[in-house]
Amino acid sequence: AQKITQTQPGMFVQEKEAVTLDCTYDTSDPSYGLFWYKQPSSGEMIFLIYQGSYDQQNATEGRYSLNFQKARKSANLVISASQLGDSAMYFCAMREESNSGGYNKLIFGAGTRLAVHP
Amino acid sequence: EADIYQTPRYLVIGTGKKITLECSQTMGHDKMYWYQQDPGMELHLIHYSYGVNSTEKGDLSSESTVSRIRTEHFPLTLESARPSHTSQYLCASSGRDFHTDTQYFGPGTRLTVL
Numbered sequence: 001a002q003k004i005t006q007t008q009p010g011m012f013v014q015e016k017e018a019v020t021l022d023c024t025y026d027t028s029d030p031s032y033g034l035f036w037y038k039q040p041s042s043g044e045m046i047f048l049i050y051q052g053s054y055d056q057q058n059a060t061e062g063r064y065s066l067n068f069q070k071a072r073k074s075a076n077l078v079i080s081a082s083q084l085g086d087s088a089m090y091f092c093a094m095r096e097e098s099n100s101g102g103y104n105k106l107i108f109g110a111g112t113r114l115a116v117h118p
Numbered sequence: 119e120a121d122i123y124q125t126p127r128y129l130v131i132g133t134g135k136k137i138t139l140e141c142s143q144t145m146g147h148d149k150m151y152w153y154q155q156d157p158g159m160e161l162h163l164i165h166y167s168y169g170v171n172s173t174e175k176g177d178l179s180s181e182s183t184v185s186r187i188r189t190e191h192f193p194l195t196l197e198s199a200r201p202s203h204t205s206q207y208l209c210a211s212s213g214r215d216f217h218t219d220t221q222y223f224g225p226g227t228r229l230t231v232l
Contacts (some may be wrong), residue, residue, distance in 0.1 A: 091161070
């Protein structure tokens with residue numbers, strides 16, 4: 001079963017507008033972490049923001065915020081005041097606790113390609 | 119700012135050649151990972167390491183092998199490259215933040231096997 005679902009293969013936004021990228025997840029573990037990464041066309045994965053399952057407040061990092069709705073199992077990324085440099089693939093990922101206690105597995109969604117238009 | 123490096127960035131090689139993809143990090147992270155990613159697709163874990171002399175296979179079966187002799191170094195080797203190995207390979211490390219265990223990625227190696 002797919003554990004991270006990103007239903008938007010592609011999104012368009014006008015420069016300076018806000019955009020929301022959707023992410024839903026599935027887990028029975030009460031302790032987990034949610035991440036968003038940005039992947040420009042150059043290929044590197046850039047960490048953007050983290051939300052822990054026990055965090056009471058939505059995470060924010062500059063123009064990025066995470067709309068965390070635990071009961072609905074969603075962790076949408078909101079980018080405010082979009083810039084041309086925001087054009088990239090965006091991946092949602094979930095960290096599950098490992099059974100062995102050593103390695104925390106990171107599961108990625110299929111990604112959303114965001115295009116920012118001038 | 120993550121300090122994790124991968125070389126080469128791009129590699130085009132013929133079938134049957136042995137290749138080694140290099141990955142190094144200067145953050146003192148104990149955990150390191152290798153992911154494989156086809157263009158525009160999700161990442162799949164192929165190898166990971168808890169620390170020196172510790173390596174494990176990931177979720178995606180891979181003919182590659184890894185070694186972890188030094189904390190900072192986690193090379194990936196393909197003994198005999200095939201066209202099916204054409205992909206992007208991303209190295210990552212974690213361990214600085216115990217609470218989040220955030221993985222930081224290198225710039226990736228784009229491998230093409232002819």
